[in-house]
Amino acid sequence: MLLIQQFVNSIMLGSVYVTVAVAFTLTIGVLNFLNFTIPTLFMLAGMVGWALAHWGLPFGLSGPMTWPLALFFGICVAILASLLVERLTFRYLKTKYGDSTEHAIPLVSSLGFLLVLENLVRIGYGTDAQRFPGPSADLTMNIGGIFVRIPQLVSLGIVVLIVVGLTWLLKRSRIGRGLRAIAENPDAANILGVDTNRVVPVVFMLTGLLCGLAGALFAVNYGEVSPQMGEDIGTKAIAGMVVGGLGSIWGAVLGGLIVGLTEMMTIHFFGADTVQVAVWGLLLLTLLLRPQGLFGHHSIGKGKL
Amino acid sequence: MLLEVSGLDVRYGRTHAVKNATISVGEGEIVTVLGANGAGKTSLLRALQGAVRPASGRIVFDGKDLTGASPSARVRAGMMLVPEGRQIFVSMTVHENLQMGVYLRSDRDAARDIEAIYDRFPNLAERRDMKASVLSGGEQQMLAIGRALVGRPRLMMLDEPSLGLSPLFVSRLFDLIVELNQSGIGILLVEQNTTMALEVAARGYVLELGSIVLEDTAESLARNPTLTEAYLGGHQNSPSHAAGENA
Numbered sequence: 001m002l003l004i005q006q007f008v009n010s011i012m013l014g015s016v017y018v019t020v021a022v023a024f025t026l027t028i029g030v031l032n033f034l035n036f037t038i039p040t041l042f043m044l045a046g047m048v049g050w051a052l053a054h055w056g057l058p059f060g061l062s063g064p065m066t067w068p069l070a071l072f073f074g075i076c077v078a079i080l081a082s083l084l085v086e087r088l089t090f091r092y093l094k095t096k097y098g099d100s101t102e103h104a105i106p107l108v109s110s111l112g113f114l115l116v117l118e119n120l121v122r123i124g125y126g127t128d129a130q131r132f133p134g135p136s137a138d139l140t141m142n143i144g145g146i147f148v149r150i151p152q153l154v155s156l157g158i159v160v161l162i163v164v165g166l167t168w169l170l171k172r173s174r175i176g177r178g179l180r181a182i183a184e185n186p187d188a189a190n191i192l193g194v195d196t197n198r199v200v201p202v203v204f205m206l207t208g209l210l211c212g213l214a215g216a217l218f219a220v221n222y223g224e225v226s227p228q229m230g231e232d233i234g235t236k237a238i239a240g241m242v243v244g245g246l247g248s249i250w251g252a253v254l255g256g257l258i259v260g261l262t263e264m265m266t267i268h269f270f271g272a273d274t275v276q277v278a279v280w281g282l283l284l285l286t287l288l289l290r291p292q293g294l295f296g297h298h299s300i301g302k303g304k305l
Numbered sequence: 306m307l308l309e310v311s312g313l314d315v316r317y318g319r320t321h322a323v324k325n326a327t328i329s330v331g332e333g334e335i336v337t338v339l340g341a342n343g344a345g346k347t348s349l350l351r352a353l354q355g356a357v358r359p360a361s362g363r364i365v366f367d368g369k370d371l372t373g374a375s376p377s378a379r380v381r382a383g384m385m386l387v388p389e390g391r392q393i394f395v396s397m398t399v400h401e402n403l404q405m406g407v408y409l410r411s412d413r414d415a416a417r418d419i420e421a422i423y424d425r426f427p428n429l430a431e432r433r434d435m436k437a438s439v440l441s442g443g444e445q446q447m448l449a450i451g452r453a454l455v456g457r458p459r460l461m462m463l464d465e466p467s468l469g470l471s472p473l474f475v476s477r478l479f480d481l482i483v484e485l486n487q488s489g490i491g492i493l494l495v496e497q498n499t500t501m502a503l504e505v506a507a508r509g510y511v512l513e514l515g516s517i518v519l520e521d522t523a524e525s526l527a528r529n530p531t532l533t534e535a536y537l538g539g540h541q542n543s544p545s546h547a548a549g550e551n552a
């Protein structure tokens with residue numbers, strides 16, 4: 001019974017990993033670039049949400065909707081921050097050096113953004129974890145002895161919706177075709193009129209949305225936020241993405257769930273100390289046996305959507 | 306004049322790929338640019354479509370100065386490039402490739418124009434939902450041209466479209482080029498298949514090491530004894546080699 005309960009919990013944890021892993025894989029798939037600001041965006045949504053819920057909403061808003069509204073603003077801040085990152089790192093560097101496939105510099109500068117933002121939040125709020133005033137704990141269903149919290153169910157629903165919506169966007173919409181065209185052949189896309197400077201911000205906007213949502217889900221489900229909440233989630237999401245295959249959305253979904261499951265099962269059987277060994281062991285094993293990941297392309301590291 | 310280019314220079318660092326090129330294409334005219342490997346033909350076309358920024362020069366299309374315009378602005382104005390090596394999206398279906406050709410169009414006729422491509426190329430219609438990677442070289446070239454055509458260009462620029470095609474496909478290709486031209490589309494054709502290109506073109510330019518060394522009507526270029534010499538331009542490429550590539 002406890003095992004089933006752990007399984008349910010792992011799906012909830014996994015869905016946070018999935019959302020962040022999808023953000024990573026989207027940027028890799030389209031721009032071939034590992035965006036290190038993703039953990040920060042995740043943290044930013046949670047911390048801004050907490051700060052607003054704690055210190056009061058803007059525009060004099062208050063009432064029972066305070067925490068959802070606070071998280072909504074947190075997600076908006078994550079999206080804006082992500083667009084700012086595009087402006088200040090990716091676009092500037094691309095226009096300056098003229099080669100959008102040279103990603104060492106955006107990679108390093110996004111790492112710089114991660115450290116600056118994280119430490120700014122630390123200076124502002126300290127390093128302590130803060131309790132997030134989410135929905136009360138009695139929103140729990142007891143299904144035959146298994147406890148399922150309603151917010152967890154809602155979160156799972158949102159994640160499913162987001163992933164299905166994103167897949168639809170990429171496969172069926174005009175902007176999605178533009179993104180895939182840039183992913184496969186930026187040059188050919190360009191001469192057909194796909195404007196990189198218009199399409200690339202869409203990737204960053206979606207990244208901000210996904211990370212913001214994941215941060216909000218985390219705050220609601222675990223009732224706690226901190227300036228370093230992005231570190232562990234971010235690295236595990238990367239592990240999930242690699243297990244699933246770089247650049248594959250469904251790979252990131254499966255990989256994120258597998259990492260969540262591995263984590264919960266390891267805690268259950270061997271205790272919390274062994275989690276990192278298990279997750280990263282799984283990653284190394286995947287790289288040895290199936291370097292392209294579960295759903296990835298054969299050209300390793302050049303994952304395309 | 307549909308397209309008027311003057312004093313165009315393209316540089317890649319120290320390489321001076323196109324030197325002071327002045328060319329023009331009239332409304333509904335076929336103009337060819339000939340030249341050996343590395344002469345600067347692709348650089349010229351890419352500068353015209355806005356894929357590389359020219360170091361200097363002026364590009365006027367349909368009376369509008371497009372010198373500093375983005376590729377998308379040039380597509381909107383009616384310029385379409387069928388790039389060297391076709392550059393179709395192999396991870397996409399045939400249909401999605403054609404949809405990329407109408408990327409900037411929001412009018413309802415776009416879907417009808419794509420259907421018209423299927424009528425023109427039944428091979429593509431049969432494979433519409435297959436990945437473009439399954440197409441043969443000739444079919445890929447048809448797809449690349451179809452993709453440009455659905456953008457309703459007034460000027461179509463083709464970069465060595467006959468390269469790697471079987472002789473049957475080469476003659477179909479040149480028939481198609483004439484047909485498109487008769488429907489009113491101006492054509493700027495870069496070719497190494499000199500004979501065929503001069504057969505369909507009204508005028509031609511010969512590029513050698515980035516400079517235009519000859520400019521004449523296609524008829525006189527075809528009779529010009531120095532053409533072969535200029536065309537060879539000190540490279541190991543020879544007409545028989547060029548013909549071999551098309552076999």
Ligand SMILES: Nc1ncnc2c1ncn2[C@@H]1O[C@H](COP(=O)(O)OP(=O)(O)OP(=O)(O)O)[C@@H](O)[C@H]1O
Pocket residue numbers: 317320321322340341342343344345346347348349389
């Ligand atoms: N992106 C680039 N960076 C640096 N040099 C380049 C680049 N593209 C082309 N060149 C150089 O510019 C010159 C002209 O090249 P270009 O591709 O325009 O010639 P071409 O006439 O199209 O040749 P081909 O018949 O082989 O297609 C060559 O010397 C080539 O090496």
Ligand SMILES: [Mg+2]
Pocket residue numbers: 346347348389464
């Ligand atoms: Mg060329």
